[in-house]
Amino acid sequence: MTMDRPDQRGRFGEYGGRFAPETLMPALAELEGAFEEARRDPSFRARLDGLLADYAGRPTPLYETERLSEELGIRVLLKREDLLHTGAHKINNTIGQGLLAQRMGKPRLIAETGAGQHGVATATAAALFGMECAVYMGTVDIERQALNVDRMEMLGATVIPVTSGAGTLKDAVSAAMRDWVATVAGTHYIIGSVVGPHPFPWIVREFQRVIGEETIAQLAGRVPDVVAACVGGGSNAMGMFYPFAGTGPDLVGVEAGGRGIASGEHGASLVAGTPGVLHGAFTYLLQDEEGQIREAHSVSAGLDYPGVGPEHSYFHDAGIARYVSVTDDEALGGLDLLARTEGIIPALEPAHVIAWLARERAELAGKTVVVCLSGRGDKDVEHVARIRGRK
Amino acid sequence: MSFPALFERTRAAGRAAFLPYLMAGLPGPDASVELFGALDEAGADGFEIGLPYADPLMDGPVIQAAGAAAIGAGTTIDVGLRVAGEVVARFGKPCAVMTYANPILRLGIDRFCGRAADAGVSALIVADLPVDEAAPFVAGAARRGIGMVLFAAPTTSDARLQAVVEAGPVFIYGVAEMGVTGERAAASEWAAGMAARVRAVTGLPLAFGVGIATPQAAAEAAAVADGVIVGTALVRRVLEAPNPAAAARSLREAGAAFAASMMRRPGASQPV
Numbered sequence A: 001m002t003m004d005r006p007d008q009r010g011r012f013g014e015y016g017g018r019f020a021p022e023t024l025m026p027a028l029a030e031l032e033g034a035f036e037e038a039r040r041d042p043s044f045r046a047r048l049d050g051l052l053a054d055y056a057g058r059p060t061p062l063y064e065t066e067r068l069s070e071e072l073g074i075r076v077l078l079k080r081e082d083l084l085h086t087g088a089h090k091i092n093n094t095i096g097q098g099l100l101a102q103r104m105g106k107p108r109l110i111a112e113t114g115a116g117q118h119g120v121a122t123a124t125a126a127a128l129f130g131m132e133c134a135v136y137m138g139t140v141d142i143e144r145q146a147l148n149v150d151r152m153e154m155l156g157a158t159v160i161p162v163t164s165g166a167g168t169l170k171d172a173v174s175a176a177m178r179d180w181v182a183t184v185a186g187t188h189y190i191i192g193s194v195v196g197p198h199p200f201p202w203i204v205r206e207f208q209r210v211i212g213e214e215t216i217a218q219l220a221g222r223v224p225d226v227v228a229a230c231v232g233g234g235s236n237a238m239g240m241f242y243p244f245a246g247t248g249p250d251l252v253g254v255e256a257g258g259r260g261i262a263s264g265e266h267g268a269s270l271v272a273g274t275p276g277v278l279h280g281a282f283t284y285l286l287q288d289e290e291g292q293i294r295e296a297h298s299v300s301a302g303l304d305y306p307g308v309g310p311e312h313s314y315f316h317d318a319g320i321a322r323y324v325s326v327t328d329d330e331a332l333g334g335l336d337l338l339a340r341t342e343g344i345i346p347a348l349e350p351a352h353v354i355a356w357l358a359r360e361r362a363e364l365a366g367k368t369v370v371v372c373l374s375g376r377g378d379k380d381v382e383h384v385a386r387i388r389g390r391k
Numbered sequence B: 001m002s003f004p005a006l007f008e009r010t011r012a013a014g015r016a017a018f019l020p021y022l023m024a025g026l027p028g029p030d031a032s033v034e035l036f037g038a039l040d041e042a043g044a045d046g047f048e049i050g051l052p053y054a055d056p057l058m059d060g061p062v063i064q065a066a067g068a069a070a071i072g073a074g075t076t077i078d079v080g081l082r083v084a085g086e087v088v089a090r091f092g093k094p095c096a097v098m099t100y101a102n103p104i105l106r107l108g109i110d111r112f113c114g115r116a117a118d119a120g121v122s123a124l125i126v127a128d129l130p131v132d133e134a135a136p137f138v139a140g141a142a143r144r145g146i147g148m149v150l151f152a153a154p155t156t157s158d159a160r161l162q163a164v165v166e167a168g169p170v171f172i173y174g175v176a177e178m179g180v181t182g183e184r185a186a187a188s189e190w191a192a193g194m195a196a197r198v199r200a201v202t203g204l205p206l207a208f209g210v211g212i213a214t215p216q217a218a219a220e221a222a223a224v225a226d227g228v229i230v231g232t233a234l235v236r237r238v239l240e241a242p243n244p245a246a247a248a249r250s251l252r253e254a255g256a257a258f259a260a261s262m263m264r265r266p267g268a269s270q271p272v
Helices: A022-040 A042-056 A067-072 A090-104 A118-130 A139-144 A146-154 A169-185 A200-208 A210-219 A235-244 A310-317 A330-340 A347-358 A378-390 B003-012 B030-041 B061-072 B077-091 B102-109 B109-118 B135-143 B158-166 B191-201 B213-220 B232-240 B244-260
Strands: A062-064 A075-080 A110-112 A130-140 A158-162 A188-189 A225-232 A250-257 A272-277 A282-283 A322-327 A368-373 B017-023 B047-049 B096-099 B123-126 B147-152 B171-175 B207-208 B225-229
Touching: A022 A042, A022 A062, A022 A075, A022 A090, A022 B147, A022 B158, A042 A090, A062 A210, A067 A210, A067 A347, A075 A210, A075 B135, A090 A110, A090 A188, A090 A200, A090 A235, A090 B030, A110 A169, A110 B225, A118 A130, A130 A139, A130 A169, A139 A146, A139 A158, A139 B003, A139 B061, A146 A322, A146 A378, A146 B030, A158 A169, A158 B017, A169 A188, A188 A330, A188 B003, A200 A210, A200 A235, A200 A310, A210 A282, A210 A368, A225 A235, A225 A347, A225 B191, A235 A250, A235 A310, A235 A368, A250 A310, A250 A347, A272 B102, A282 A310, A310 A322, A310 B102, A310 B135, A322 A330, A322 A347, A330 A347, A347 A378, B003 B109, B003 B171, B017 B030, B017 B061, B017 B207, B017 B232, B017 B244, B030 B047, B030 B077, B030 B244, B047 B077, B077 B096, B096 B244, B102 B109, B109 B135, B123 B135, B135 B147, B147 B191, B171 B191, B213 B225, B213 B244, B225 B232, B232 B244
Parallel strands: A075 A368, A110 A130, A110 A188, A130 A158, A225 A250, A225 A368, A250 A322, B017 B047, B017 B225, B047 B096, B096 B123, B123 B147, B147 B171, B171 B207, B207 B225
Antiparallel strands: A062 A075, A272 A282
8 A cells, every 4th residue: 555645753654754963853844834735735736737837848748669669579658757858857846846945935945966867957946946056966976977067057056066975876965964954944955856854755756746647647548567667766766656556557666786786886775775764764775784874886877876765665565566676787788779779868767677678578578568768868978988988 | 970960060060061072983993092081181071972974964074084084994883882881981971972873773772772881871862863763762772771862953943842851861962053063163153042942941951062163162052051062173183183192182182171161151041
């Protein structure tokens, strides 16, 4: 059974909660209250729906592939979140939370970003609503996603390099939270995935569930065998899975297998992790025997995260969804496959899902699979070219 | 000595308790015990001993760097608790250990508290543990005779403050600044107001920490609180010292200045 909303303690089953510094607790309660009010306010919903349609480009197409389906022997439908303004599903959440911030009277937005897509989407919302914006980004990610750094700056945001830890998404989230502890009175933190302390995982899921709801409407009564999405923190996957849960299809989340699970260098928290606390929530994560968080690894900056949204942990344990992993090399193959059969260059994140289809084509033969194509690959072109240049 | 006994004594003496923080295992396990010794000589009343965590959300760059260096030097939870045990045994002053929720949950609350109690630790501070999530920690610590420290921040409402008091902390950690740990130039603009709000609902001891970087700022906090926690300003000295002996000298000097700032000025508001 899915949970319409987390319980009083902000938990999905045993997962979630609010492991946050006391300074932030009143802001989390304020945010929960503001969201409760906003979701019941028809004018908020109308404003959000209007912007999602006219500004972001919703509904996105559900496209039935021809050459890819033929190549794999699987009927593959793509939910084209890659066609949204700014190039990924992240804009669904940043417009929603930007409107919430406006409602709460907070003039400054901050965000973390890994691949840069959430940072760009937040910078975009800030420009749209006339707000100040700072985006925390690990130095390693700044390197591998340089194009998105330029985009954020062009949109008027300040990109703040994060050098601590491995200089990737986990460290950027920590840095953004530290900023928020100091600036909470006038700043809203737009967290980019279904992670963090309650109410963030719930709010982000509510803003992303439009993906699954639209897909169900577009299927017009047809029920696919499988619905699949990539999982880093897991916002596109939760947005897709939540409306489908309990309606029939197998829900499959594809995590970053990196250099292989056995190598220890991966981002597969649900496939190979254990429960603990990261960034304010009790959830599956990658940690050592001492409870120190391990560095994740993925060729894809958006999946390079050692934790996962707590509702996915709940879906995992309750058997509502299952989770698999795909390696860096397989994902690069997935990118090529979609590019060459359909003329669509996917981001490296959803390329993991395409690669999973290709790997499991025997098991999936003849089935209908809906894939959440969460973002487009423009941001990865240079990164992939560099990887191939070294090979 | 326990924290309640310490605060009773310092209240009677008309002053606040000086509670310096250092990271266990920095620059090495044995060397860090000696650095607590330097602060003992300087007049510390009790100690806050950091157990390093690699993703410290509530800490600024200095304590982040200290934690990373301590982990790099091999400071596991066991090593950190061994340091705490030696500090308790050698200096006979109350010790709180400070860390984050995940290392405790990984070991198990009961096992962690058992080991901390065996080391002689009196209190436990968990930086990312608000009162809402504290119940199993408070219970697990109490079973081993350890007191939980819970937080009050400038943003904490009176209703939340009431919940903090009802959870039964050994003392209240007043977060003196909006933000993470670090050094602020000015004394806290929040401390006096927060202290008044805490005093209005409880007689529990109140210690201020976060951002207190100078003896002047410490004196301002001491005027309204039962204890003053100084961390970053001391940890920075350890990180900057060329060797452990120089770090000890630097801590002795700085510690003495902070300890001397704990006397309440005549006419300052007194705890109830």
